[in-house]
Amino acid sequence: MQAYTEKIREAAKRLLAEKKVDVVIGFRKGTMPLMNEPFQARTPEQADLLVWDGNCGINLANYLPKRTEKIAIVAKGCDSRNISIQILENQIKREQLYILGAPCKGMTDKRKIQDELEGKEIFQAEEAGGQVKVSGRDFEKTFNRSEYLQENCAVCLHRNPVISDEMLGEPVQEQQVECYEDIKQIEAMTPEEKRKHFDALIEPCIRCYACRSACPACYCPTCFVDESKPQWVGKTTDPTDTRTFHFLRAFHVAGRCSDCGSCERACPVGIKVRQFTKKLEKEVKELYGYEAGMVQDLRPPLDVYRPDDPEPFL
Amino acid sequence: MSEWEPKVITFLCNWCSYGAADLAGVSRFQYPANIRIIRLPCTGRMNPKFILAALRHGADGVWVSGCHPGDCHYIEGNFYARRKFALLKTQLEYTGLIEPGRVHFSWISSAEATIFADKARKVVEAIKALGPAQHFIKKQAEVA
Ligand code: SF4
Numbered sequence: 177m178q179a180y181t182e183k184i185r186e187a188a189k190r191l192l193a194e195k196k197v198d199v200v201i202g203f204r205k206g207t208m209p210l211m212n213e214p215f216q217a218r219t220p221e222q223a224d225l226l227v228w229d230g231n232c233g234i235n236l237a238n239y240l241p242k243r244t245e246k247i248a249i250v251a252k253g254c255d256s257r258n259i260s261i262q263i264l265e266n267q268i269k270r271e272q273l274y275i276l277g278a279p280c281k282g283m284t285d286k287r288k289i290q291d292e293l294e295g296k297e298i299f300q301a302e303e304a305g306g307q308v309k310v311s312g313r314d315f316e317k318t319f320n321r322s323e324y325l326q327e328n329c330a331v332c333l334h335r336n337p338v339i340s341d342e343m344l345g346e347p348v349q350e351q352q353v354e355c356y357e358d359i360k361q362i363e364a365m366t367p368e369e370k371r372k373h374f375d376a377l378i379e380p381c382i383r384c385y386a387c388r389s390a391c392p393a394c395y396c397p398t399c400f401v402d403e404s405k406p407q408w409v410g411k412t413t414d415p416t417d418t419r420t421f422h423f424l425r426a427f428h429v430a431g432r433c434s435d436c437g438s439c440e441r442a443c444p445v446g447i448k449v450r451q452f453t454k455k456l457e458k459e460v461k462e463l464y465g466y467e468a469g470m471v472q473d474l475r476p477p478l479d480v481y482r483p484d485d486p487e488p489f490l
Numbered sequence: 491m492s493e494w495e496p497k498v499i500t501f502l503c504n505w506c507s508y509g510a511a512d513l514a515g516v517s518r519f520q521y522p523a524n525i526r527i528i529r530l531p532c533t534g535r536m537n538p539k540f541i542l543a544a545l546r547h548g549a550d551g552v553w554v555s556g557c558h559p560g561d562c563h564y565i566e567g568n569f570y571a572r573r574k575f576a577l578l579k580t581q582l583e584y585t586g587l588i589e590p591g592r593v594h595f596s597w598i599s600s601a602e603a604t605i606f607a608d609k610a611r612k613v614v615e616a617i618k619a620l621g622p623a624q625h626f627i628k629k630q631a632e633v634a
Pocket residue numbers: 233252253254255280281282283328329330332333334335336435436437
């Protein structure tokens with residue numbers, strides 16, 4: 177995947193020099209190992225800072241809504257699906273965008289690697305040939321990247337971009353995996369067990385809303401958490417408020433979530449918030465045969481109806 | 491102490507189910523007094539926030555009812571509602587916020603007063619069987 181780096185830089189320089197776009201959204205090397213940071217290159221010189229490897233998990237589509245410039249953006253499978261949703265929801269115009277499609281092999285889960293190191297700090301990380309070598313004071317360890325992917329990437333079914341103006345590489349083979357294993361486990365629990373499971377899951381939540389802010393499908397001018405008349409969710413970390421927040425956040429992205437995992441990645445206390453959204457993704461697929469952003473022009477499922485829709489709630 | 495009686499917040503659409511409740515009253519049909527009716531213009535107005543708010547304020551159950559699909563006063567309001575309800579009910583149960591049987595949905599036209607009274611009995615019975623809904627009521631605020 178690092179081969180994309182050269183291609184991204186070349187494309188960025190070309191597009192910026194020809195004034196086809198005002199800005200190129202991609203990644204540059206982060207100040208922390210295993211964490212690249214989103215970067216907006218505005219000049220051909222800045223384009224040399226753009227990079228690509230397995231630490232580009234953040235969904236760049238989050239930087240598009242309501243922008244007015246002409247933008248080139250590097251898009252993985254998931255980013256591209258969120259971009260199509262944003263186009264449908266009038267957050268950005270297709271004509272404004274030049275999409276550099278990045279067929280993806282999954283992003284590394286920094287936390288999973290860190291967990292193997294008994295608290296030792298990583299100073300450096302290098303990625304080559306499907307392996308990540310991390311090192312710090314008195315240690316060096318190599319990991320197979322495929323075993324240390326973000327959970328959403330491990331079960332991702334759409335790694336190739338669905339829209340692009342230029343591809344950065346050959347399409348990758350899509351995975352054949354059972355993607356609802358953990359959801360089915362929860363479904364099989366009793367109501368009491370479910371309640372306990374989710375209460376324990378969100379117990380550490382500090383309500384920082386990073387999961388919401390990182391999400392490319394969250395762009396309401398006023399989020400429900402900020403509404404005050406009436407106030408639908410209290411501002412405390414009382415369990416009821418936190419439950420309300422998580423329930424509604426997930427519901428608001430129902431049928432619009434690409435399972436990009438940015439929410440989970442952003443959470444400072446490591447809450448697996450995808451357990452809320454993944455269930456809705458499964459329901460939407462089963463009930464309406466819809467997968468977010470896969471087909472251009474197909475509006476999200478809560479925005480349309482069919483006269484013969486199923487009524488499992490009666 | 492008298493037997494515990496559940497409170498059931500009931501959202502009815504103005505054009506059909508509210509009419510059914512009205513007709514049931516005018517016709518002197520008996521139905522349990524546990525339901526507290528809130529009138530909506532249309533089930534399309536129904537928002538998940540309303541259900542959560544009802545539970546948070548101590549309701550033991552929620553019932554939402556509107557026109558039959560195809561008979562919406564606004565042509566398609568309940569078609570949209572239907573998709574919301576399908577996802578909403580599964581998600582409420584999946585996340586353990588409610589047990590199956592606490593939140594009910596139905597389509598009842600303004601002529602179906604007997605069906606309304608009958609459904610009201612069934613809803614209240616089901617919620618009674620589950621007992622009071624406690625866990626979604628906010629507690630911390632009272633201490634502070
Ligand atoms: S969710 Fe899919 S497309 Fe997105 S980063 Fe993971 S593997 Fe790549």
